[in-house]
Amino acid sequence: MGTVLAIDAGTTGIRTIAFDETGTPVDQAYRELTQHYPAPGWVEHDPEEIWTGVADTLAEVAGRLDAAGRGPVAAIGITNQRETALAWDRATGRPRHRAIVWQDRRTADRCDALRDAGRLPVIRERTGLVLDSYFSATKWEWMLGPGGVEPGAGLALGTVDSWVLYQLTGGAGRGILATDVTNASRTLAFDIGALAWDAELVDLFGLPARSLPEVMPSSGRFGVTARAFGALPAGTPISGVAGDQQAALFGQACFTPGMTKNTYGTGSFVLMNVGSDRPRSPEGLLATVAWDLGQVPRPAGVPRVAYALEGSVFVTGAAIQWLRDGLGIITEAAETGPLAATVADTEGVYFVPALAGMGSPYWDPDARGAIVGLTRGSGRAHLARSAVEAMGFQTRDVVQAMARASGAEVGAMRVDGGASVMDLLLQFQADLLQAPVARAAVVDTTALGAAWLAGLAEGVWGSLDELSDQWRADARFDPGVGPDVADARMAGWHRALERARGWARR
Numbered sequence: 001m002g003t004v005l006a007i008d009a010g011t012t013g014i015r016t017i018a019f020d021e022t023g024t025p026v027d028q029a030y031r032e033l034t035q036h037y038p039a040p041g042w043v044e045h046d047p048e049e050i051w052t053g054v055a056d057t058l059a060e061v062a063g064r065l066d067a068a069g070r071g072p073v074a075a076i077g078i079t080n081q082r083e084t085a086l087a088w089d090r091a092t093g094r095p096r097h098r099a100i101v102w103q104d105r106r107t108a109d110r111c112d113a114l115r116d117a118g119r120l121p122v123i124r125e126r127t128g129l130v131l132d133s134y135f136s137a138t139k140w141e142w143m144l145g146p147g148g149v150e151p152g153a154g155l156a157l158g159t160v161d162s163w164v165l166y167q168l169t170g171g172a173g174r175g176i177l178a179t180d181v182t183n184a185s186r187t188l189a190f191d192i193g194a195l196a197w198d199a200e201l202v203d204l205f206g207l208p209a210r211s212l213p214e215v216m217p218s219s220g221r222f223g224v225t226a227r228a229f230g231a232l233p234a235g236t237p238i239s240g241v242a243g244d245q246q247a248a249l250f251g252q253a254c255f256t257p258g259m260t261k262n263t264y265g266t267g268s269f270v271l272m273n274v275g276s277d278r279p280r281s282p283e284g285l286l287a288t289v290a291w292d293l294g295q296v297p298r299p300a301g302v303p304r305v306a307y308a309l310e311g312s313v314f315v316t317g318a319a320i321q322w323l324r325d326g327l328g329i330i331t332e333a334a335e336t337g338p339l340a341a342t343v344a345d346t347e348g349v350y351f352v353p354a355l356a357g358m359g360s361p362y363w364d365p366d367a368r369g370a371i372v373g374l375t376r377g378s379g380r381a382h383l384a385r386s387a388v389e390a391m392g393f394q395t396r397d398v399v400q401a402m403a404r405a406s407g408a409e410v411g412a413m414r415v416d417g418g419a420s421v422m423d424l425l426l427q428f429q430a431d432l433l434q435a436p437v438a439r440a441a442v443v444d445t446t447a448l449g450a451a452w453l454a455g456l457a458e459g460v461w462g463s464l465d466e467l468s469d470q471w472r473a474d475a476r477f478d479p480g481v482g483p484d485v486a487d488a489r490m491a492g493w494h495r496a497l498e499r500a501r502g503w504a505r506r
């Protein structure tokens with residue numbers, strides 16, 4: 001049978017999910033990942049813990065599939081937290097440094113210096129990104145700094161997908177050092193027009209070119225497992241790789257230009273498929289590679305390589321975690337929706353969750369969190385509701401920038417991610433966008449996208465049309481207020497936002 005496994009090596013944890021031929025999840029296993037905060041603004045992961053989480057969840061799921069008579073596994077897909085930078089030794093397969101996580105701000109000063117040195121235009125032109133510590137290259141550069149990692153021939157530099165692929169394909173001395181175009185497009189050293197490492201940028205960041213992974217299409221055979229993982233045999237093909245947000249765009253079946261998705265997770269990531277022409281640097285947004293379908297059969301009019309406009313909002317679901325861990329006004333994330341629904345509105349309270357600076361469309365590393373509009377009547381329900389509404393406000397600002405950049409109104413939006421279970425959020429979002437919002441029936445669209453990319457390459461599915469037919473919505477939310485109400489809400493948000501902008505510089 002055509003069971004496909006997806007490994008989702010995320011920021012907060014690692015999940016392996018098994019999908020059957022209908023794209024339905026049939027089993028999964030999860031391991032939480034330890035977050036290390038060695039200094040203010042720094043965030044690290046232990047690469048060994050990431051790998052152990054992958055190996056353990058693979059074996060756990062494979063064991064149950066085997067017991068249920070659901071084998072063999074036709075293909076494995078990998079999806080991952082993007083931009084997080086790793087360095088390891090090719091000969092031993094062991095890490096040479098902790099992984100520096102995408103949220104880590106330690107290279108913010110370096111980014112400022114590069115901007116002051118006039119490097120932004122060339123970086124924007126080649127990579128579609130902005131100069132921000134969010135991306136990988138300055139993190140690798142930091143690792144290679146004085147007293148750091150030795151740049152000798154045995155060094156491998158990669159993102160989380162490359163690390164996992166290297167270990168799956170044999171690790172020490174024999175692993176395959178490769179990545180896919182979507183992950184490469186987030187490093188700040190990749191030319192998204194030429195679809196190749198950019199020699200000038202690789203040089204600018206002082207990266208040894210021979211240490212970088214080979215860049216492959218997102219769908220196609222990367223290698224096979226070098227050993228068994230429990231009941232999963234050696235020789236199982238690894239045939240799909242994509243960064244989590246591109247995988248979610250794929251898993252939402254947003255195959256044609258104009259289709260848009262938003263994933264409400266730790267942060268929120270809005271991606272719009274813009275087709276095969278590389279978009280020019282859009283104001284406030286990123287231009288990124290959506291996928292390269294390699295040899296996969298495609299319906300007429302569907303290009304092999306697609307690009308996306310992306311809005312990366314750093315803090316949405318993470319604000320809910322802060323209500324739980326920082327303030328203690330809830331004990332678990334799932335209380336947020338019901339608590340927020342106990343009040344009809346926030347009574348003028350706005351929460352700007354700039355807890356890690358702000359990404360799209362503001363790109364303000366000096367923004368800091370703010371809660372404004374408090375009165376004696378304000379309580380925890382108003383605060384919870386303002387955290388939910390902040391997800392909607394930030395998304396609407398991104399979508400506005402997308403409409404400007406693409407010259408087209410953003411129509412219906414497909415949504416997923418941990419916080420998308422809140423109907424209150426999605427209704428509020430539809431109201432603000434004045435457009436319908438549809439929640440995917442398979443909430444793990446990130447994993448589904450990776451499974452689809454892998455299964456397409458191994459013939460489990462024959463075409464994108466087949467996948468479009470598999471996509472289902474479980475709920476749809478239509479605007480329930482007029483544009484004047486939406487605009488008034490946005491005006492309040494923008495007044496609150498003004499208080500938070502540039503705070504650390506004031």
Ligand SMILES: Nc1ncnc2c1ncn2[C@@H]1O[C@H](COP(=O)(O)OP(=O)(O)OP(=O)(O)O)[C@@H](O)[C@H]1O
Pocket residue numbers: 009010011012013081264265266267316317318319320321333334335336337417418419420421422
């Ligand atoms: N029932 C819920 N109600 C509201 N918010 C929730 C609920 N469950 C999870 N969340 C929020 O969703 C976020 C987690 O979503 P998700 O698992 O999609 O995250 P993620 O960013 O993809 O993480 P990773 O990078 O580890 O995959 C958390 O920040 C949490 O606050």
Ligand SMILES: [Mg+2]
Pocket residue numbers: 010011244265446
């Ligand atoms: Mg995720």
